[in-house]
Amino acid sequence: MMSSVPPRRRIPEATVARLPVYQRSLTELREGGVATVSSEQLADLAGVNAAKVRKDLSYLGSYGTRGVGYEVEYLLFQMNRELGLSQDLGVVIVGMGNLGQALANYGGFGERGFPVGALVDTDATKVGNVVHGHTVQHLDDLEDIVGKGRIRIGIIATPVEAAQNVADLLVGAGVESILNFAPTTVHVPEGVTLRKVDLALELQILGFYQHRDAPDAAVEA
Amino acid sequence: MMSSVPPRRRIPEATVARLPVYQRSLTELREGGVATVSSEQLADLAGVNAAKVRKDLSYLGSYGTRGVGYEVEYLLFQMNRELGLSQDLGVVIVGMGNLGQALANYGGFGERGFPVGALVDTDATKVGNVVHGHTVQHLDDLEDIVGKGRIRIGIIATPVEAAQNVADLLVGAGVESILNFAPTTVHVPEGVTLRKVDLALELQILGFYQHRDAPDAAVEA
């Protein structure tokens, strides 16, 4: 059959990054029993300006009502469809150290459509442990784990030295999206989406602006 | 005396976000005993292209040698100066749950010039505990903690409900930079820099592209 969703205009990357924020705000509104919302209200909740909200939402289609606003329920449905929330994408976390365990214990991923399907490590003292209901498995079994567990996304929470190797193994096992927490550059083949989260880097950016705004503070002992 | 550092051109935000990546790569090169590096080599290490590296570095000044490359040691010195690494900025982590503890146990922040100076929570069963050498203190004492500890940056690792309140308290205590991990929008007054890290949002972005590239996978049960 034909594709049921006609290929709308391509959605700009910057907009894609904001859609989940709107989605979160809309979900809160729905919980609160709010039926309709204006672009201005939504902008305030999401921390952006109203014009941007309207432009962003327009990429999804014309789901608002002029003079009134957007119906929360309907807009949320359309957004979830566009974001692909209709299907859950299983996640494997590689590296069960401080960070990996915190991530594994966090319930927020499953709630948002990303159930943690498997946990992996190489350390013999960690393999076999149960974390948040999942038994930690060995990296050597990654291919099986990913294949059988319908895993679509990999999270790298290993030390820097192992990151590239783990990424290669994830790709080899069929994972198409990777989120990397190790503070290093990893390369992936085309077709695989990689995003990185570097917490120390975030602090450095904050530090830069603080330094810039008050450079003389450095003088003070 | 006059300002020793003449106000060079304003550095674009996108460049600021990349400088720490270069810095990290340069540090690795220095460890490896490499004396000079070309923009192309550095680009490869940082995962960007050579032209961007040159442009970015040019905002710091002309520290390269044409036909040769950049002297690692000297460039690193200049970069650290620009990034303000000469002075350490103390960090307070608010919320000692899964994530907060993982952050507190992480040694990478101190190494990069951001020593964790204090840990804070409200839960009576957590206050008084020692995590990674720091005694967890109560949120009520935040103002004292920030003032006496020369804390300049606050990290919010509390549940969503508490995030805005904690941010307000941090600002009230004199913190000028905040890194927020709670998946919610928090507002801060002008003059305070806020950055957010939303891990579920990162997964949603990955999920979007995966959904887009293979939308029919949704059909498959």
Next chain:
DNA sequence: CGGTCCATGTGATTGTGAACACGAGAACGC
């Protein structure tokens, strides 16, 4: 049923960052 109101949706404009191409200039060999 016509008029008014009001927030959306979107073309136009402005601003910012990425990519490109090439001139500038330092090292090195002859």
Next chain:
DNA sequence: GCGTTCTCGTGTTCACAATCACATGGACCG
């Protein structure tokens, strides 16, 4: 000391994102 070679530094061009401004069209009232 001259020419060659190599890589930086940067002006220019192109692409994309933010912002603006207003026409559009549905809702609602009388």
